[in-house]
Amino acid sequence: MRLDTTDKQLINLYQRDLPVCDRPYQAMSRQLGIAEEEVIERLQSLQDSQVLSRVGPVFEHSRAGASLLAALAVPDEQIDLVAARVNLAPGVNHNYAREHTYNLWFVMTAPDEDTLEERLDELEHQLRLPMLRLPMVEAYHIDLGFDIDWEALP
């Protein structure tokens, strides 16, 4: 999807600090010099075309219930199948293949630590594959969104 200047501005300005007021899209529209309706339409279309996964909050995972990064060492020929099974497990929200012996990386979430451990135990039991459990010890970054380097994009 081709983004125009206004789309880019919208993304540059509002990866954070989306207004919390009666009519946030109107407040944004004033900043951008367009109509409120157009802000809403643009957001909808960016969402429909998967440029945005959503408009909303990013929660601090370590404080919003339990979450854990885990990795599986999967035989290459089984990876699509195993990935599909991981996707079906409750609470999984990221699942990536990566270049390593531990080649499938996913984030499992749960309302609390006990449930998280149970879910991982269950999955490990089903899959019978080596699993690394890598809970966060400390986070060093502060998520402010990511400055998009528009010039570098194809």
Next chain:
Amino acid sequence: MNLRHAPEYLAVVPEIAGAGPVSAWGLLRLRRQLELGLPLTPRPYEKLAEMTGLSEQEVMTAIRQWQAQGLIKRLGLVVRHRTLGYAANAMVVWDVPDSQVQDLGRTLARKSFITLCYQRPRRPPDWPYNLFCMIHGVDRQRVIDQLNMLIAEHGLEQTPHAVLFSTRAYLQRGGRYVSSN
């Protein structure tokens, strides 16, 4: 729902200033609903209020308070970098002496192309790495260039590390902690 370990989003209840008690169930519903995103209607917070049984004022106050508490890290457009053309992302993992991991973590976290930076436990013998960072780039070469720059700039030539490029995204969505799944 398990209320034995009182979740942090409920801590907002007695603190909403100047109003009566706020429904804990309403806050739970709000917390769930927010994970799906803000409604794209002129008054999204009013819409959320309708959906959760709270008042619009309670919704806005709760969100502001969650922001102040740090439970909400940011509120805004959540971009899918892959769709935009950030085709390459590498998880770079380092085996750093424990005494240095915090300093290096903080240093790496300040780089604009590093989007995540965490300390995690080692799992010897298979997994000796204790510092994780994520580098996003338009293509593989650019990510490698950035990594090499980082290594040169911070004298990391002798620090064991591995570069795990992602080859396929099977699933990417916001965390859902309190929804039913």
